[in-house]
Amino acid sequence: MIGTRYFGIVDQGTNIVEVRPTSLCPLNCIFCSVAAGPLERRRWADFIADREELAEALRAVAKLKGPGLEVHIDGMGEPAVYPELVELVSDIRGIKEVEAISMQTRLFMLSEEKIRELAEAGLDRINLSLDALEPALAKRLAGASYYDPARAAALAEFAVRNTRMDVLVSPVWLPGLNDGELPKIAKWAVEAGLGKRWPPVLIQKYLPHKRGRRPDGVRPVEWPEFWRWLRRLEKELGIRLDWRGENPFRVERRPAVPKPHRAGERVKARVIARGVFKGEYLAVPLKLSGDPLLDRSITVTSDKRLREGDEVVARIIEDEDNVYIARAELVFPQSA
Ligand code: SF4
Known part of the structure; x- marks a missing residue:
């Protein structure tokens, strides 16, 4: 459950643990940024994590890190479509080191009933991804005619008014595409009562990613321009948008989970599945300890087609945040 960006746990050495x-x-x-969705042709697999294994690994990570943790449910997809979401939140709530549970979501696919269940299970905050309120633009940005921003906004209002949960809205500023929507979203958030315990609005800067989609018509800006623009908007609206210098999420350094492998090292591993993107495979080292804190999954890239069960000698080329990317150097195909 640790070692891949596809699913599981990503730890960046703080008290915020991503699930x-x-x-x-x-x-x-x-x-x-992760090229998700049914129309993406560069992907060739998707993952749904085993809930019990995920919770077991999280318990081990939480024990290592100590109390005062926030578990943030996010990922290379939409966490709200996870089939056992309420049960997962409930498992996380049962971990004594966890103080807060948050989830990044577009929300529109949930219902009022599901929101109540999530609140009762222990979800504390929804980070609502909402980049436009104007329906035609929102659908265009989402690449889906069935996306409904009004439904997402209505469910967010329901959550803050009828449950103990808080909601913060986190739109991405796409300069040239949704400039006019951000003031509307910020005003809506404040009027709707978002931000009961955390900031109501957290505008994200658009960052082009190697694997991500890059829309036409967007002019990526550098950080200084982003902050200048944000300060201007803040003044114009009278709504706090720039939270630098404060720590509203109470982020602090904590022990990172141990790193059993390092970049440059070679590992012998077995392919267990395709990876998310074409040319990528999910593998596990041949020697496993059975301890979720020590065992890692590894993303192996290969020009040659690999099959489940193939063994490889792979050289690790990235190890940041305990996420391992390796290049297959030798392949031992499974016997037919
Ligand atoms: S909701 Fe949009 S941005 Fe988020 S993972 Fe899906 S396609 Fe990507």
């Missing part, structure tokens, strides 16, 4: 239950997503956002 990724699935890489599936029903939308096709034209700026998606």
Whole structure:
């Protein structure tokens, strides 16, 4: 459950632990940094994590990190489509080191009933991804005619008014595409009562990613321009948007999970599945300890087609945040 970006746990050495239950997503956002969604042709597999294994690994990570944790449910897809979402939240709530549970979502696919269940299971905050309120533009940005921003907004209002949960809205500013929508979203958030315990609005800067989609008509800006624009908007609206210098999410350094492999090292591993993107495979080292804190999954890239069961000698080329990318150097095909 540790070692891949596809699913599981990603730890960046703080008290915020990211849990990724699935890489599936029903939308096709034209700026998606992880190129998710049913129309993406560069992907050839998706994952739904085993809930019990995920919870077991999280318990081990939480024990290592100590109290005061926030578990943030996110991933290379839309976590709200995870089939056992309420149960997962409930499992996380049962971990004594966890203080807060949050989830990034587009929300429109949930119902009022599901929101109540999530609140009762222990979800504390929804980070609502909403980049436009104007329906035609929102559908265009989401790459899906069935996306409904009004429904997402109505469900967010329901959550803050009828449950103990908070909602913060986190639109991505796509300069040239949704400039006029951000003031509307910020005003709506404040008027609707978002931000009961955390900031109501957190505008994200669009960052083009190697694997992500890059929409036409967007002019990526550098950080200084982003902050200048944000300060101007803040003044114009009278709504706090720039939270630098404060720590509203109470992020602090914590022990990172141990790194059993390092970039440059070679590992012998067995292919267990395709990876998310074409040319990628999911593999596990031949020697496993059975301890979720020590065992890693590894993303192996290969020009040659690999099959489940093939063994490889792979050289690790990336090890950041305990996420391992390796290049297959030798392949021992499974016997037919
Ligand atoms: S940005 Fe989020 S909602 Fe949109 S396609 Fe990507 S994962 Fe799905």
